[in-house]
Amino acid sequence: MTVEDLLFHSFAVMAVLSALFVVFNRNPVYSALFLALCMSVLGAMFFTLNAYFVAVAQITVYAGAVMVLFVMVVMLFDLKREAEEILKFSPVTLAKVLAAALLCGFLVGTGWLGVTAVKGNLALHLAPSATAADLEKPIDGKIPRMEEKKETSPDEAREPLAKVSGNPDEDLTAAEEARLVENATVPESRVGGGLEEFGSTVTLSRVLFSKFVFAFEAVSALLLVAIVGAVALARSKGGTHHVS
Amino acid sequence: MSPELARVLHVSLNHYLALSAILFSVGVLGVLLRKNAIVILMSIELMLNAVNLDFVAFAKYNSNIDGQAMVFFVMTIAAAEAAVGLAIAVAVFKRFKEVNISYFEKLKG
Amino acid sequence: MNPDLLIAILLLSPFLGFLINGFLVKYNNKNNLRAGGIATAAAGISFLCALILTFKLMTMGAEERAIHVVYFNWLSTGTLNVNMGFNVDPISAIMILIITGVGSLIHLYSVGYMSHDAHPAKFFSYLNLFLFNMLVLVLGDNLILMFVGWEGVGLCSYLLIGFWFEDPEKAAAGMKAFLVNRIGDAGFLLGLFTIFVTFGTVEFTELAKMTFSPEIGAWGPVTLATACLFIGATGKSAQIPLYVWLPDAMAGPTPVSALIHAATMVTAGIYMIVRLNFMFVAAPTTMHIIASVGAATALFAASIGLLQTDIKKILAYSTVSQLGYMFLGVGVGAFGAGFFHLMTHAFFKALMFLGAGSVIHGMGGEQDITRMGALAKKMPITYKTFLFGWLAIIGTPFFSGFFSKDEILWRAYSSPLGSKFLWIVGVVAAGMTAFYMTRLMCLTFWGTSRVDKGIKVHEAPLTMTAPLMTLAVLSLVGGWVGVPHIFHVPNLLEGWLEHMVHDVTAEGSSWEEWMTMLVSVAVAGFAAFFAYYLYALNPEMPKTWVRKAKGLYHLIYNKYFVDEIYGWVFVRPLVQLSRGLWAYLDVRVVDRTTYFLSDLVKGTGAGLRLMVNGNTQQYALYIVFGVLVSLAFIFAR
Numbered sequence: 001m002t003v004e005d006l007l008f009h010s011f012a013v014m015a016v017l018s019a020l021f022v023v024f025n026r027n028p029v030y031s032a033l034f035l036a037l038c039m040s041v042l043g044a045m046f047f048t049l050n051a052y053f054v055a056v057a058q059i060t061v062y063a064g065a066v067m068v069l070f071v072m073v074v075m076l077f078d079l080k081r082e083a084e085e086i087l088k089f090s091p092v093t094l095a096k097v098l099a100a101a102l103l104c105g106f107l108v109g110t111g112w113l114g115v116t117a118v119k120g121n122l123a124l125h126l127a128p129s130a131t132a133a134d135l136e137k138p139i140d141g142k143i144p145r146m147e148e149k150k151e152t153s154p155d156e157a158r159e160p161l162a163k164v165s166g167n168p169d170e171d172l173t174a175a176e177e178a179r180l181v182e183n184a185t186v187p188e189s190r191v192g193g194g195l196e197e198f199g200s201t202v203t204l205s206r207v208l209f210s211k212f213v214f215a216f217e218a219v220s221a222l223l224l225v226a227i228v229g230a231v232a233l234a235r236s237k238g239g240t241h242h243v244s
Numbered sequence: 245m246s247p248e249l250a251r252v253l254h255v256s257l258n259h260y261l262a263l264s265a266i267l268f269s270v271g272v273l274g275v276l277l278r279k280n281a282i283v284i285l286m287s288i289e290l291m292l293n294a295v296n297l298d299f300v301a302f303a304k305y306n307s308n309i310d311g312q313a314m315v316f317f318v319m320t321i322a323a324a325e326a327a328v329g330l331a332i333a334v335a336v337f338k339r340f341k342e343v344n345i346s347y348f349e350k351l352k353g
Numbered sequence: 354m355n356p357d358l359l360i361a362i363l364l365l366s367p368f369l370g371f372l373i374n375g376f377l378v379k380y381n382n383k384n385n386l387r388a389g390g391i392a393t394a395a396a397g398i399s400f401l402c403a404l405i406l407t408f409k410l411m412t413m414g415a416e417e418r419a420i421h422v423v424y425f426n427w428l429s430t431g432t433l434n435v436n437m438g439f440n441v442d443p444i445s446a447i448m449i450l451i452i453t454g455v456g457s458l459i460h461l462y463s464v465g466y467m468s469h470d471a472h473p474a475k476f477f478s479y480l481n482l483f484l485f486n487m488l489v490l491v492l493g494d495n496l497i498l499m500f501v502g503w504e505g506v507g508l509c510s511y512l513l514i515g516f517w518f519e520d521p522e523k524a525a526a527g528m529k530a531f532l533v534n535r536i537g538d539a540g541f542l543l544g545l546f547t548i549f550v551t552f553g554t555v556e557f558t559e560l561a562k563m564t565f566s567p568e569i570g571a572w573g574p575v576t577l578a579t580a581c582l583f584i585g586a587t588g589k590s591a592q593i594p595l596y597v598w599l600p601d602a603m604a605g606p607t608p609v610s611a612l613i614h615a616a617t618m619v620t621a622g623i624y625m626i627v628r629l630n631f632m633f634v635a636a637p638t639t640m641h642i643i644a645s646v647g648a649a650t651a652l653f654a655a656s657i658g659l660l661q662t663d664i665k666k667i668l669a670y671s672t673v674s675q676l677g678y679m680f681l682g683v684g685v686g687a688f689g690a691g692f693f694h695l696m697t698h699a700f701f702k703a704l705m706f707l708g709a710g711s712v713i714h715g716m717g718g719e720q721d722i723t724r725m726g727a728l729a730k731k732m733p734i735t736y737k738t739f740l741f742g743w744l745a746i747i748g749t750p751f752f753s754g755f756f757s758k759d760e761i762l763w764r765a766y767s768s769p770l771g772s773k774f775l776w777i778v779g780v781v782a783a784g785m786t787a788f789y790m791t792r793l794m795c796l797t798f799w800g801t802s803r804v805d806k807g808i809k810v811h812e813a814p815l816t817m818t819a820p821l822m823t824l825a826v827l828s829l830v831g832g833w834v835g836v837p838h839i840f841h842v843p844n845l846l847e848g849w850l851e852h853m854v855h856d857v858t859a860e861g862s863s864w865e866e867w868m869t870m871l872v873s874v875a876v877a878g879f880a881a882f883f884a885y886y887l888y889a890l891n892p893e894m895p896k897t898w899v900r901k902a903k904g905l906y907h908l909i910y911n912k913y914f915v916d917e918i919y920g921w922v923f924v925r926p927l928v929q930l931s932r933g934l935w936a937y938l939d940v941r942v943v944d945r946t947t948y949f950l951s952d953l954v955k956g957t958g959a960g961l962r963l964m965v966n967g968n969t970q971q972y973a974l975y976i977v978f979g980v981l982v983s984l985a986f987i988f989a990r
Contacts, residue, residue, distance in 0.1 A: 008255045012263045019267050019290055023274035028283055035286050038267075042293055049260075051300045054315045058296070061319055066289065066326050073330045074282055077337050086277055092971075096276040099977045104269035106984040111261035199304070199312060207309050208316065219320045226324035230331035236338065275973050349967030 007048055015041045026082040028074045036067040050199040260301035267294035281336070281343040285329045292322045354405065356420045360439050360492070363402035363449070367484035370395030374478035385473035389464030392477035396460045396484060400453035407446045415852055418443055421494060421558065428497070432553060440494040440557065443849050444627055444692070448491040448620075451699050455616045456484050458820035462707050463608040465816035466714060476516060476606070483509035487617050491624060496545050496555040499625065503541065503589065506618045507534040513613065514605035526604040533598040537588015544581030547574055548632075557628060565635035576636040582629070583643055586622025591673050592650045592680060597916055599673055603665040607710030610665060615672055615702035620695045623679045630688045630854050640770050644684025648765075648778040651677030653913075655785035659792070660910045663720050664709045667793050671746070672702055674782060678761055681779060685771035686857025687764035689850050693835045694757035700831045701745035701754055704824035708739035711813040711821065712797065719808065722793060727802040731810040734818045736798050741825035743794050745832075747787040748877045753832030755874075758783065760837060763869045767861030776869070780876050787877040791884035800889050839863050 018038040022031045039062045046055035087093060197203070208216055271294060274287025296315045303311025337343050370392050382388070410418050423438035441449070460480060467473045486509055490502025508531070515527025549555050551574040552563060568576050586592070591599040591614075602614055613619070626633055626643070633640060651674045658670035675698050682691030713720055715732050729736040745754035762783070766776040804810060812818070835846035887895050899906045908914070964975075 002254075005253055005255045008259065009253070012259070015263065016266055016270070019270040022283075022286060022290060023270055023277065028280055031283050031286055035290060038290065039293060042297055045297065046300050049300050049304045051303065051312050051315070054296075054300055054312050054319075057316070057319060061323060062289075062293070066323050069326065069330060070282065070286060070289075073333065076334070077282070077343060079280065079282070079343070082280060084279065093277065096970075096974055097273065099974060099981065100269045100273040100276065102981055103272060103977060103984075104265055106981065106988065107265035107268065108262045109988070110984070111258050111265065198307065198309065203309050204312050204316070208313050211310070212313050212317075215317055219317055223320065223324055226328050230327045233328070233331035234334040272973075272977060276970055276977070279970075345969060348969075351969075352965065352967040 004048060008045070011041050011045045015045070024086055026086065028079045028082075029071065032067060032070045032074055035070070036063045039063040039067065050197070052199050053201045053204050054199075257301055257305040260297060264294045264298040264301070267297070279344050279346055281333050281345055282330075284345070285326065285333070289322060289326060292318060356406065356409065356441070357422050359402050359406055360420075360422050360441065363399050363406070364439070364485060364488055364492070366395045366398040366402070367481040367488070370481035371478045371485060374474045374481065378474045378478065382472050382474045385464065385468055385470070388474040388477045389460065389467070392481050393457060393460040393464065395481055396453060396457040399484065399488070400457050403446070403449040403453045406441050407450060410441065410443065410446050415848075418852065423494075433549070435495055435497050435555065437498070438494040439492040441492065443853050444624070445491045447692070447696060448624055449488060451696060452484065452487050452491065452617050455699055455703050455824070456612060458823055459608050459612045459703065459707065462710070462817050462820040465814045466608055466710055467606065479509055479512045479516070480608075480612070483513065483613065483618075487621075490621055494557055496548065500541060500545060503585070503621060504538065506613070506621065507531060507538065507589070510534070510602070510613055510618055513609040514602045516605055516609070523604040526601040530598040530602050533595050534588050537585045537595050540581045540584025540588065544578045544585065547578035547581060551575075551578065560629070561631055565632060567635045567637065569637055572638065575632055576638050579629070579633050579636045579639040580642065582625060583639060586625060587646065590619045590622030590676050590680070592646050592677060593653060596650065596654065596673050597919060600666055600669045600912070603663070603669050607665065607706060607713060610669070611703045611706035611710065614669065615706050616699040619672065619676055620699065623676070623683060623691055623695050626683045627688045627692050627854060633683070634686065634855065634857065637770065640684050640686065644681050644765070644771065644775055647677045647680025647682075647684050648775050648782070649677070650674065651681060651782040652778055652785070655782045655789065656909060657912045658789045659785060660906065662723050664712065664722050664793065664797065665706075665720060667722075667789060668702070668705055668709055671786065671790070674786060675702065675746075677782070678758065678779065681765055681775065682761035685765050685768040685775065687761060687768060688854045689847055689856050690757065690760040690764050692850065692854070693846055694761055697745065697753035697757040697828075697831050700824055700827040701742040704738060704821060704828055705742040705746070707817070707821055707824065708735050708742060711735040711817055714813055714817070715810050716804070717808050719805070722796040724803055724805060725797045726800045726804065727798070728810065729798040732812045734812060735821065738818075738821040738825040739794075739798070741828045743790050745828040746790055747881055748783060748873060750874060751832075753828050753830070756832035756835050756837065759870050759873055760835070762873050763837075763861075763866050764859055766869050767859040767865060768857055769860060770857055780873055783873055784876040784880040787880035788884045791881040792888050795885060795888035800892065837866065839866050
């Protein structure tokens with residue numbers, strides 16, 4: 001049991017508890033605040049997962065902006081503690097709880113049992129070439145990089161995964177699977193001469209502005225539309241100082 | 245420490261997936277059970293967060309930065325959606341003075 | 354002129370008349386002269402073409418006397434190959450002359466007769482359509498084209514009989530004609546099918562080339578086919594058992610009765626048999642049936658005609674009776690004689706129908722002869738022309754009817770297919786014919802006037818009397834083309850038909866022929882005189898006889914209740930059956946099933962609609978259920 005494990009488990013418990021509070025608390029302001037807590041905890045977990053930029057974005061944007069917006073709206077409506085009980089004793093409620101529980105069970109089981117919709121080694125199916133090593137492919141004979149790096153073959157980065165039977169359609173044996181799980185650690189970053197860490201802003205932005213640039217631009221347009229829409233929906237005649 | 249307990253305690257991808265699954269289902273429960281529109285929106289945010297966790301976990305364990313790029317987009321969209329959703333809630337509240345969805349069952353068959 | 358063109362004009366002229374009057378019906382209905390003029394012109398053009406074609410035929414030698422024109426290949430499926438082809442040969446030449454000639458006269462007559470009607474254009478378009486269909490019937494070079502014309506004239510007959518359809522009785526008469534005809538048509542079709550299946554062709558010239566072995570005493574394919582065709586003929590030509598429509602058909606306007614039910618349509622059956630004479634000769638069984646049915650019909654209808662009081666009904670039963678004569682003629686193998694009688698009958702019967710129409714018109718619509726009398730002075734032209742028709746039908750020597758009727762009776766006596774018995778039946782029927790026709794003359798034109806004082810009797814206009822006069826002349830001279838050999842005058846008709854029609858030769862000496870002729874003349878003369886005695890000289894005597902034989906009178910006057918019997922035996926059970934089927938099958942089974950299906954759909958919809966109650970959270974629950982199901986699938990793999 002390493003420190004990371006302990007950290008993970010404590011964060012996990014906190015996240016689950018705050019999520020449950022979000023759902024089962026009758027005061028909407030408390031729900032919002034607990035959601036903010038949950039998001040922050042998740043942000044912390046992102047740090048342990050080497051997703052530094054995402055973690056910061058989570059805390060800043062999600063917990064800092066979105067949840068604040070929620071709290072503002074709740075307070076605008078001046079919503080009181082809800083009168084009704086949330087978990088009533090009715091068949092409908094039972095069905096709902098059961099459904100959610102079943103869903104949870106399915107999803108967890110899918111993970112634990114390694115159930116796949118596609119037979120065989122999923123990783124090889126899904127990510128044959130979608131690795132950071134894409135950036136290593138030469139364009140116009142020249143490999144685009146910021147500085148020199150040591151020549152490493154792209155295959156080495158995929159080694160832990162590829163070091164199994166070469167046939168992608170064959171199921172993994174238990175031993176191979178165990179090894180995969182064991183070796184699922186972050187290899188040393190071989191991108192950009194090891195100066196850039198996996199999950200750093202640089203790495204993320206590289207892929208964001210090359211491979212996902214269209215999505216990036218589209219999302220910015222979406223934000224514009226959302227802003228306009230939100231303003232159009234929520235405005236009142238005569239502005240905010242409307243005398244009713 | 246027995247191997248089974250070690251297996252449970254030693255964190256691997258499956259743990260993150262399990263956590264994400266639990267958070268997701270709690271979010272589903274919130275959507276199904278709560279009557280307050282704002283709280284439902286919050287539960288939806290919870291579900292999106294669970295999915296983000298999934299993405300990041302996969303990104304790490306497959307050494308593929310694309311997962312984090314996806315999180316980037318999901319976050320953006322979730323924010324936009326929250327904004328618009330709340331704007332709608334504001335408009336509804338202004339009209340009906342109520343955000344309890346049990347009063348809005350006009351879409352009957 | 355090119356025969357292609359001639360035949361095309363011949364056929365299309367009345368069709369064009371039909372179209373013009375049909376499309377301009379609203380416009381032409383106001384002016385019966387315009388409508389009638391178009392129609393008569395169309396018929397006249399056809400007559401001219403018929404004349405030219407006949408002259409062309411006359412210039413040809415006797416052997417190849419036929420103009421066969423094929424316009425295009427009409428049906429070609431499998432082994433069936435039917436052309437749109439028309440055949441002008443001696444038989445059809447006479448037919449088209451009769452149809453277009455008498456037809457044109459009747460068209461001219463109708464212009465005057467329908468002057469007070471509200472829908473002249475409709476009438477004339479139907480008349481032209483009838484002409485067209487009849488021409489197709491007689492000119493078609495194969496059985497299928499003949500059937501097209503057959504059906505077409507049936508349709509026109511329905512349209513014209515029920516012309517004044519606002520009166521439900523008249524409409525019903527039209528329907529009756531069509532339905533009874535239909536039964537006959539089924540027979541025709543069966544015969545057609547049998548011929549096609551047995552011989553592989555339906556074309557007349559092809560069939561004529563084949564040799565048919567006589568089927569004596571057996572029921573081979575030829576007998577079967579000809580019997581079925583004869584059933585069709587009984588329908589169209591009003592023989593027993595399908596004659597019942599013709600008396601009712603008098604509900605239509607009189608020109609219709611003259612054209613369709615005297616001169617042309619009812620002769621289609623005879624024409625068909627004469628056309629296929631080579632086949633009928635090979636089926637003696639059918640011939641016996643034909644002759645017997647013809648003789649029976651002649652007698653039966655004549656007996657009913659003895660007591661009728663409606664002038665048109667008398668003439669209708671007379672037509673049925675004379676048609677029976679024609680069938681008797683062809684049944685004993687005298688195809689030429691039967692055809693000859695067809696021709697002369699067309700003249701004098703059309704004349705008499707038109708004369709009756711003139712009488713009705715002059716009497717302001719009265720049709721009951723018991724309310725007429727002494728019209729000879731008041732309607733001289735009508736009377737004189739009707740006289741010619743009367744003389745012709747009773748068989749006055751040297752009038753047209755004399756030659757043709759005598760020929761038939763002689764052949765019935767002498768032919769190997771005939772018998773003395775048939776001859777006697779024919780003679781008795783001839784006597785009855787003379788009797789009732791004379792009765793008609795007595796009660797209508799002679800004797801004392803029983804006309805209602807309010808009616809102003811007037812003679813018909815020229816458009817009506819001109820055709821009467823023409824037909825009167827024809828009734829006199831029309832028979833001179835077929836004078837029997839014993840008069841030592843060449844029989845033009847026999848020579849004309851020689852190669853197409855092969856009669857069964859008569860076996861008898863010439864003195865026997867003279868004997869039959871004298872017997873029939875004597876019987877007819879005696880009967881006529883007897884009728885004159887009863888109705889003109891001693892009007893009270895018939896009334897006492899009626900009082901004495903009330904039952905018999907009642908039976909015959911009500912046409913032996915044949916219609917009622919048919920109604921009871923055929924119509925009522927059928928109607929009950931359909932009613933029962935409707936109540937049990939249609940309402941209980943079919944309707945129930947459809948209602949059940951629709952209720953099922955409605956119920957399912959109502960049930961499913963409960964799922965959509967507006968509660969959004971429930972919808973979210975359904976989504977979760979769906980996700981669970983798909984996950985279960987993945988798990989199960």
